[in-house]
């Protein structure tokens with residue numbers, strides 16, 4: 001479980017900052033690609049609960065597709081603080097979740113849905129207010145393209161490896177995946193980076209040159225430290 005202060009810190013920083021912090025630690029492939037942001041006004045921080053859809057094969061779908069299938073089993077057992085992440089191979093030719101399952105997930109304390117496939121019922125889904133990241137709207141049910149195959153395994157979503165329990169962070173730009181083991185450290189460093197960037201932005205707004213400012217040279221570093229001590233960076 002991620003602690004409350006880490007969640008709060010992660011909610012306060014952007015995915016761009018987190019992406020830079022991961023790059024500092026050698027992780028380049030952490031931002032999920034080609035996703036639409038369903039709730040640009042919402043932040044998302046939660047633990048990955050993974051679900052994998054394979055390509056459709058009618059004989060397998062006949063066995064695994066209907067009734068209380070893997071999709072519904074996972075949604076029905078979501079735990080508080082979890083984000084449902086669906087691998088749909090980037091196939092946009094069918095929905096992979098709709099508003100009723102998303103509502104069930106919310107009632108169980110789930111904090112978001114991420115899928116690199118289609119989403120259906122998107123007008124109603126958006127009304128729920130649940131953080132949602134998806135490939136594209138598609139009205140058809142999943143059985144048009146997928147078999148809901150298995151869950152709680154490493155998956156690929158948006159071209160990124162997502163391990164069960166990874167920390168998923170979403171903002172109006174998209175979603176970044178953090179390994180749980182470094183989430184607290186990344187969160188702390190991201191808060192520091194954003195304080196520096198607030199100082200830099202303030203200087204740029206005043207007309208300062210980028211030279212020696214971004215990245216910060218020694219002179220600006222000293223000025224930044226005074227600025228920090230003054231509490232000029234306090235976020236209201």
Ligand SMILES: O=C([O-])CC(=O)C(=O)O
Nearest residue numbers: 096097098099100101141
């Ligand atoms: O078909 C689905 O994936 C589920 C659906 O419509 C809903 O949850 O409302």
Ligand SMILES: [Mg+2]
Nearest residue numbers: 098099100121
């Ligand atoms: Mg529906």
